[in-house]
Amino acid sequence: VKLYDFTLAPSPRRVRVFLAEKGIAIPIEQVDIMRNANRTPEFYRKNPSGSLPILELDDGSHLSESVAICRYFEETHPLPALFGVGAKEQAMVEMWNRRVELSIFAPVGHVWSHLSPVSEGRAKRIREFGLIQRDAAAAGFAMLDRAIGGNQFIAGARFSIADITTLCMVDFARTVDIKIQPEQQNLARWYARVSSRPSSKA
Numbered sequence: 001v002k003l004y005d006f007t008l009a010p011s012p013r014r015v016r017v018f019l020a021e022k023g024i025a026i027p028i029e030q031v032d033i034m035r036n037a038n039r040t041p042e043f044y045r046k047n048p049s050g051s052l053p054i055l056e057l058d059d060g061s062h063l064s065e066s067v068a069i070c071r072y073f074e075e076t077h078p079l080p081a082l083f084g085v086g087a088k089e090q091a092m093v094e095m096w097n098r099r100v101e102l103s104i105f106a107p108v109g110h111v112w113s114h115l116s117p118v119s120e121g122r123a124k125r126i127r128e129f130g131l132i133q134r135d136a137a138a139a140g141f142a143m144l145d146r147a148i149g150g151n152q153f154i155a156g157a158r159f160s161i162a163d164i165t166t167l168c169m170v171d172f173a174r175t176v177d178i179k180i181q182p183e184q185q186n187l188a189r190w191y192a193r194v195s196s197r198p199s200s201k202a
């Protein structure tokens with residue numbers, strides 16, 4: 001197997017952190033998406049959407065979507081369980097992972113695309129849309145802070161892919177100046193806990 005990755009991008013990082021938590025080491029090839037190295041006919045054959053991460057399997061087939069890739073490794077290396085254990089916990093992990101992806105990660109991505117100087121010239125931008133998405137991301141941070149409460153991890157007592165998604169989102173959000181607010185102490189404690197794990201360096 002081989003992972004197509006771009007170190008600076010948050011989605012492939014989700015897979016790198018997941019692999020680090022599992023103790024799995026695989027070959028990694030960098031693809032510079034800022035230079036559109038992913039927008040080639042050859043690359044579209046690996047993933048029609050052209051986005052990273054992509055996992056190349058030994059039979060020559062390709063998997064994309066970070067969660068699908070993580071699910072593959074959850075099946076091949078079940079321990080430690082990162083998608084929850086048992087019906088309720090697995091559903092909680094799914095709930096939080098989707099919630100963070102759809103209601104926070106996506107707006108942060110839109111802020112990057114529509115407002116960041118780094119993404120200027122890549123695609124049509126609408127400043128007003130970016131500002132609305134910035135508010136949506138901020139509301140998402142407040143929601144997360146309320147939800148975490150005194151829990152150790154996003155989906156409850158066990159570290160999961162929902163923590164990985166949130167970690168990668170929070171770090172990426174910082175690049176567009178969306179930060180954990182001083183009053184969001186639950187979120188701040190969670191961030192300190194999760195970013196001190198060795199996997200966060202992946």
Ligand SMILES: N[C@@H](CCC(=O)N[C@@H](CS)C(=O)NCC(=O)O)C(=O)O
Nearest residue numbers: 009010011033051052053065066067
């Ligand atoms: N839902 C996808 C999102 C993938 C995605 O948006 N990847 C970005 C990097 S974070 C990318 O490759 N962007 C470059 C492009 O689309 O040209 C996943 O989780 O894998």
